[in-house]
Amino acid sequence: xxxxxxxxxxxxxxxxxxxxxxxxxxxxxxxxxxxxxxxxxxxxxxxxxxxxxxxxxxxxxxxxxxxxxxxxxxxxxxxxxxxxxxxxxxxxxxxxxxxxxxxxxxxxxxxxxxxxxxxxxxxxxxxxxxxxxxxxxxxxxxxxxxxxxxxxxxxxxxxxxxxxxxxxxxxxxxxxxxxxxxxxxxxxxxxxxxxxxxxxxxxxxxxxxxxxxxxxxxxxxxxxxxxxxxxxxxxxxxxxxxxxxxxxxxxxxxxxxxxxxxxxxxxxxxxxxxxxxxxxxxxxxxxxxxxxxxxxxxxxxxxxxxxxxxxxxxxxxxxxxxxxxxxxxxxxxxxxxxxxxxxxxxxxxxxxxxxxxxxxxxxxxxxxxxxxxxxxxxxxxxxxxxxxxxxxxxxxxxxxxxxxxxxxxxxxxxxxx
Amino acid sequence: xxxxxxxxxxxxxxxxxxxxxxxxxxxxxxxxxxxxxxxxxxxxxxxxxxxxxxxxxxxxxxxxxxxxxxxxxxxxxxxxxxxxxxxxxxxxxxxxxxxxxxxxxxxxxxxxxxxxxxxxxxxxxxxxxxxxxxxxxxxxxxxxxxxxxxxxxxxxxxxxxxxxxxxxxxxxxxxxxxxxxxxxxxxxxxxxxxxxxxxxxxxxxxxxxxxxxxxxxxxxxxxxxxxxxxxxxxxxxxxxxxxxxxxxxxxxxxxxxxxxxxxxxxxxxxxxxxxxxxxxxxxxxxxxxxxxxxxxxxxxxxxxxxxxxxxxxxxxxxxxxxxxxxxxxxxxxxxxxxxxxxxxxxxxxxxxxxxxxxxxxxxxxxxxxxxxxxxxxxxxxxxxxxxxxxxxxxxxxxxxxxxxxxxxxxxxxxxxx
Numbered sequence: 001x002x003x004x005x006x007x008x009x010x011x012x013x014x015x016x017x018x019x020x021x022x023x024x025x026x027x028x029x030x031x032x033x034x035x036x037x038x039x040x041x042x043x044x045x046x047x048x049x050x051x052x053x054x055x056x057x058x059x060x061x062x063x064x065x066x067x068x069x070x071x072x073x074x075x076x077x078x079x080x081x082x083x084x085x086x087x088x089x090x091x092x093x094x095x096x097x098x099x100x101x102x103x104x105x106x107x108x109x110x111x112x113x114x115x116x117x118x119x120x121x122x123x124x125x126x127x128x129x130x131x132x133x134x135x136x137x138x139x140x141x142x143x144x145x146x147x148x149x150x151x152x153x154x155x156x157x158x159x160x161x162x163x164x165x166x167x168x169x170x171x172x173x174x175x176x177x178x179x180x181x182x183x184x185x186x187x188x189x190x191x192x193x194x195x196x197x198x199x200x201x202x203x204x205x206x207x208x209x210x211x212x213x214x215x216x217x218x219x220x221x222x223x224x225x226x227x228x229x230x231x232x233x234x235x236x237x238x239x240x241x242x243x244x245x246x247x248x249x250x251x252x253x254x255x256x257x258x259x260x261x262x263x264x265x266x267x268x269x270x271x272x273x274x275x276x277x278x279x280x281x282x283x284x285x286x287x288x289x290x291x292x293x294x295x296x297x298x299x300x301x302x303x304x305x306x307x308x309x310x311x312x313x314x315x316x317x318x319x320x321x322x323x324x325x326x327x328x329x330x331x332x333x334x335x336x337x338x339x340x341x342x343x344x345x346x347x348x349x350x351x352x353x354x355x356x357x358x359x360x361x362x363x364x365x366x367x368x369x370x371x372x373x374x375x376x377x378x379x380x381x382x383x384x385x386x387x388x389x390x391x392x393x394x395x396x397x398x399x400x401x402x403x404x405x406x407x408x409x410x411x412x413x414x415x416x417x
Numbered sequence: 418x419x420x421x422x423x424x425x426x427x428x429x430x431x432x433x434x435x436x437x438x439x440x441x442x443x444x445x446x447x448x449x450x451x452x453x454x455x456x457x458x459x460x461x462x463x464x465x466x467x468x469x470x471x472x473x474x475x476x477x478x479x480x481x482x483x484x485x486x487x488x489x490x491x492x493x494x495x496x497x498x499x500x501x502x503x504x505x506x507x508x509x510x511x512x513x514x515x516x517x518x519x520x521x522x523x524x525x526x527x528x529x530x531x532x533x534x535x536x537x538x539x540x541x542x543x544x545x546x547x548x549x550x551x552x553x554x555x556x557x558x559x560x561x562x563x564x565x566x567x568x569x570x571x572x573x574x575x576x577x578x579x580x581x582x583x584x585x586x587x588x589x590x591x592x593x594x595x596x597x598x599x600x601x602x603x604x605x606x607x608x609x610x611x612x613x614x615x616x617x618x619x620x621x622x623x624x625x626x627x628x629x630x631x632x633x634x635x636x637x638x639x640x641x642x643x644x645x646x647x648x649x650x651x652x653x654x655x656x657x658x659x660x661x662x663x664x665x666x667x668x669x670x671x672x673x674x675x676x677x678x679x680x681x682x683x684x685x686x687x688x689x690x691x692x693x694x695x696x697x698x699x700x701x702x703x704x705x706x707x708x709x710x711x712x713x714x715x716x717x718x719x720x721x722x723x724x725x726x727x728x729x730x731x732x733x734x735x736x737x738x739x740x741x742x743x744x745x746x747x748x749x750x751x752x753x754x755x756x757x758x759x760x761x762x763x764x765x766x767x768x769x770x771x772x773x774x775x776x777x778x779x780x781x782x783x784x785x786x787x788x789x790x791x792x793x794x795x796x797x798x799x800x801x802x803x804x805x806x807x808x809x810x811x812x813x814x815x816x817x818x819x820x821x822x823x824x825x826x827x828x829x830x831x832x833x834x
Contacts, residue, residue, distance in 0.1 A: 033702065037561060044738045131562075131703035133554050140553060144454060144723040268709065271688045285450065285720045286548035289710030292685065293703065303702045306561040315732040321461045 016045075016313055017052035019069030019094075021062070021085055022076035026099060026126075027054075029302035030075060037306065045313045066092060071312055073305060074098040083107055090114045090122070097308040099126035099301055105199035105215040108206055112320040122320065123308035128200045129154055129277040130296030131303050136311070137291060138207045138281065147208045149248035149282040151412070154200040156275035156295020157184045157191040158223050158243040162260075163273045165231055166240065171224065183275045183295075194220035197245050197258045204279070205247035205256045210324040213247075213256055217328050220258035230339060230409060233367060233378045234262050239337070239411065240270050253327035262337050262380075262411040333383040335364070335411040338393070340377040343401040344370055349377065352396055359392035360384065364413070374403055380411055433462075433730055434469035436486030436511075438479070438502055439493035443516060443543075444471075446719035447492060454723065462730045483509060488729055490722060491515040500524055507531045507539070514725040516543035516718055522616035522632040525623055529737040539737065540725035545617045546571055546694040547713030548720050553728070554708060555624045555698065564625045566665035566699040568829070571617040573692035573712020574601045574608040575640050575660040579677075580690045582648055583657065588641065600692045600712075611637035614662050614675045621696070622664035622673045627741040630664075630673055634745050637675035647756060647826060650784060650795045651679050656754070656828065657687045670744035679754050679797075679828040750800040752781070752828040755810070757794040760818040761787055766794065769813055776809035777801065781830070791820055797828055 018034065020027060031051055042048040053065035062085055066072065072089040074096065076082045082103050089096050091114065098104065104111065104127050115122040125135040129152075138147070153159050160183045164174035175192070178184035190196045198220040205213040223243055231241055239262035247256045263270040268290040272278040278292035294300055342348050353363065367378040381389065393406050435451065437444060448468055459465040470482035479502055483489065489506040491513065493499045499520050506513050508531065515521065521528065521544050532539040542552040546569070555564070570576050577600045581591035592609070595601035607613045615637040622630040640660055648658055656679035664673045680687040685707040689695040695709035711717055759765050770780065784795040798806065810823050 033561070037563075040563075041561075132706055133557070136553070136557060137550050140550070140724055140728055144450070144458075144727055145548075145720050146454075146457075266690075273683075285716050287711045287717070289549055289708065291706065291708050293706030299702050300704070303562050307557055310561055311557060 013047045015050040015052075016047045017068055017070045018049055018309060019065040019072045020051050020054045021065065021072065021074045021082070023054055023056045024075070024077075025298040026301045026305070027075040029298040030073065030305050033299070033302045033306055034309075041310055041313070045310065047313060049309060049313065062088075066094065069094060071095045071097065071309065073309065074100060075305065076100070077102070079103055079106065083111075086111060087114050090118050090120050093118055093120060095121040095123075095312045097123045097305055097312065099124065099305055101127040101196070101199045101203060105202040108203065108214065109212045109323065112323070116320050116322065121312055123312060124203070125308050126296070126301045126304035128203055129279060129291075130294060131300035132277050132279065132291050132293040133304070133307070134204065134279045134281075134291050135207060136307070137289075138204065145283045145285045147281060147283045150204055150208055150246065150279060151269060151282075152197075152201065152204065152245045152277070152279040153242055153269055153272050154204075154245050154277055154279065155191055155194075155197040155243060156277055157188065158194075158197070159272065159277075159295075160184075160275040161192070162223060162226075162241055162243065165226070165228060168228070170228060171226060178275075192224050193222040194243060194258045195222075197243060201245035201247055201256055201258055204245075205254065208247060208281070209249070209254050209326055210321065211254055211326040212323050213254070213328075218256045218258060219330060221260060223260055226260055226409075227339075227407070229376070230337070230407065233339065233376075234337065236367060237262075237337075237365060237378075237380060238265055239263060239380075239413070240265060241409070242269055242272070244269065244410075244412070249326070250329045250332050253329035255329045255332045257330075259410045262409055262413075264413050267412060331385055331387045333385055335383050335413050336381045336389055337409040337411050338377075338379045338381065339407040340396065340402060341404040342375050342377060343403060344373065344375040345401055348375070348401050351399060351401075352377065355395045356381075356392050359388045359395075361389055361392050380413065430464045432467040432469075433464040434485055434487045435466055435726060436482040436489045437468050437471045438482065438489060438491045438499070440471055440473045441492070441494075442715040443718045443722070444492040446715040447490065447722050450716070450719045450723055451726075458727055458730070462727065464730060466726060466730065479505075483511065486511060488512045488514065488726065490726065491517060492722065493517070494519070496520055496523065500528075503528060504531050507535050507537050510535055510537060512538040512540075512729045514540045514722055514729065516541065516722055518544040518613070518616045518620060522619040525620065525631065526629045526740065529740070533737050533739065538729055540729060541620070542725050543713070543718045543721035545620055546696060546708075547711060548717035549694050549696065549708050549710040550721070550724070551621065551696045551698075551708050552624060553724070554706075555621065562700045562702045564698060564700045567621055567625055567663065567696060568686060568699075569614075569618065569621065569662045569694070569696040570659055570686055570689050571621075571662050571694055571696065572608055572611075572614040572660060573694055574605065575611075575614070576689065576694075576712075577601075577692040578609070579640060579643075579658055579660065582643070582645065585645070587645060588643060595692075609641050610639040611660060611675045612639075614660060618662035618664055618673055618675055621662075622671065625664060625698070626666070626671050626743055627738065628671055628743040629740050630671070630745075635673045635675065636747060638677060640677055643677055643826075644756075644824070646793070647754070647824065650756065650793075651754065653784060654679075654754075654782060654795075654797060655682055656680060656797075656830070657682060658826070659686055659689070661686065661827075661829070666743070667746045667749050670746035672746045672749045674747075676827045679826055679830075681830050684829060748802055748804045750802055752800050752830050753798045753806055754826040754828050755794075755796045755798065756824040757813065757819060758821040759792050759794060760820060761790065761792040762818055765792070765818050768816060768818075769794065772812045773798075773809050776805045776812075778806055778809050797830065
């Protein structure tokens with residue numbers, strides 16, 4: 001109980017005072033949801049949560065909101081002043097809840113370290129996958145189960161666009177449709193570049209593996225350069241295309257990346273269509289569990305934030321543990337889809353496979369198809385180091401019969417799992 | 418900290434003493450996993466968990482195990498003496514963890530009430546869906562989000578059998594395969610009758626809706642009577658067959674049941690194949706989230722039990738809240754698949770549809786097919802009260818042109834969602 005919380009009449013426990021920073025779409029949805037659910041939360045927890053103060057750009061004082069609060073909820077977004085407010089709140093001994101993925105992915109260690117030093121809780125379920133409770137599940141499962149790998153579809157905008165492209169629309173048509181339906185911003189670059197997904201994977205990897213991971217440690221590629229014919233060939237090979245974030249133990253280190261990825265049809269993420277999020281957690285003990293649901297809308301995000309508030313009220317969260325140190329590995333093995341646009345001449349396939357073989361790239365399947373004066377060669381490789389395949393592709397690109405830059409896309413294929 | 422826990426040397430916090438009741442498959446897997454993970458758990462929680470005593474049929478004393486423990490883990494199974502031990506432990510002020518679905522589904526209110534009276538925690542993640550953390554998610558989301566409906570595939574054995582039947586095997590062949598692969602017991606009746614799933618749905622419904630629900634409140638049907646041709650017709654209609662448990666608010670009350678159910682192909686549970694579990698939670702706020710993973714094996718169950726132990730150590734669980742009281746509703750609206758085996762005569766379809774219409778059963782689609790001297794009529798209805806369709810079917814069964822008992826199977830169809 002905070003000394004600043006006023007006593008309720010009649011000896012009942014005082015309300016649990018929530019100071020709210022930010023009152024945009026998510027902030028106002030949170031404010032409304034908290035009022036709706038306050039009675040039910042009191043029934044379970046013995047105290048009624050109330051919003052004790054609100055800070056927006058145009059009204060309120062941070063110091064007053066802080067002084068009157070048991071807990072601070074930050075829904076402003078952006079780096080500053082959100083970072084400074086959260087650090088100040090934790091130094092004042094207040095628990096904090098945030099939905100700010102930019103801040104957590106770029107300044108996570110500073111926030112975790114401050115929470116640890118001051119013995120307060122830092123909760124951020126809403127920063128990753130909206131109402132899909134992956135943060136909670138990772139935190140609580142972490143000490144019971146050593147996690148080996150996470151694969152996630154953590155950006156609903158790109159998943160919607162790829163679903164539409166799977167139905168034959170071009171990238172531009174699919175993006176326009178996403179914008180018309182409110183799934184994509186007017187400037188979609190943070191989503192389609194993979195950067196938003198990379199920020200979320202940094203947060204998930206930090207949680208799952210206990211090692212500091214920041215946005216700049218995450219390699220990512222977006223979906224802007226994908227071609228419709230790649231999707232058509234992949235369908236022939238029984239593969240579907242998703243923007244997949246992966247965080248996995250590799251060679252004693254940790255690899256975190258976001259790439260467009262072909263998945264075999266039985267993979268738990270393969271059937272996730274439209275503006276949805278899904279995360280698969282693999283470990284030897286639990287084998288594999290998958291969590292899925294809608295990407296973040298205002299009410300879903302508000303619900304995740306309120307869940308964090310309730311978990312602080314029930315005492316169900318701890319200050320973060322000290323970090324471990326796994327080395328970040330960037331050159332990892334993977335299967336690849338390759339697409340070559342070549343002149344239709346004798347000996348072309350032999351020359352390409354010779355170069356691939358020189359770089360120890362072994363081919364699992366090939367589709368060759370004429371296209372007028374040229375031919376398309378589509379291959380799926382067995383797992384190979386990324387550096388090796390990039391070197392091989394660079395050599396192939398130098399042949400005079402290659403008519404446009406070769407394309408490569410990562411593959412998660414059943415036979416290699 | 419329990420007064421009975423011995424102090425560790427050097428002023429470090431004493432270990433967290435776990436008294437273990439039962440040392441079969443799950444008990445020994447838990448014992449082993451706890452030893453493997455003790456150091457990591459200590460890193461996060463400041464105390465190291467140890468198994469301080471074990472009770473089996475042949476060794477140990479319950480009173481001694483209880484006296485030396487901070488927390489009791491019950492992995493014996495069955496009703497007695499598990500029930501008496503858990504009640505005694507809670508009355509002695511100890512937190513308890515159990516994986517015992519029979520006990521929780523038949524004596525849940527007594528256990529919840531005892532936990533509430535004595536202010537102790539009662540955790541049971543492993544009793545429902547193995548390593549799939551649905552109990553935790555429901556408990557923690559409950560006060561933030563009013564849940565409207567849960568659909569679950571909560572029995573891996575029957576899901577495996579139905580997957581095999583979907584590939585053209587008969588029920589008997591599929592059951593034999595499940596037994597050969599260790600997914601079904603020698604006596605599979607608890608699984609194939611739907612009773613095991615009903616017990617789990619009782620526990621889930623209690624959690625999600627805060628209302629006492631016991632096994633005897635749950636209507637259930639099994640999969641023993643399903644016919645291969647029902648599956649074939651359903652495929653033509655774009656539907657797949659699962660044993661689905663449902664708990665939902667209906668007409669101000671609560672309906673909980675387990676039935677073989679046809680799902681449209683886009684439903685989140687439709688793609689769950691093999692010995693897996695999956696649960697979909699729907700609410701207005703979060704729309705819909707789905708959790709899936711392997712059905713319970715020894716190590717998955719042990720992992721869920723250890724997760725419960727860790728959540729007690731972190732203080733992240735509360736004694737149960739007092740129950741609410743929603744009325745149990747048994748006669749609910751649903752769409753149905755109907756199968757009639759009739760003599761191939763003029764006027765048959767008209768007579769059947771006349772009877773259905775008299776009972777306000779409206780038909781969404783019909784497939785008619787000759788089969789030598791007879792014909793098969795397959796229909797999918799629009800949503801209708803179960804009592805209404807049962808009355809209609811009973812009337813149809815009296816016609817002399819009906820050659821075998823009509824069959825009906827519940828449908829969850831996209832156009833009605």
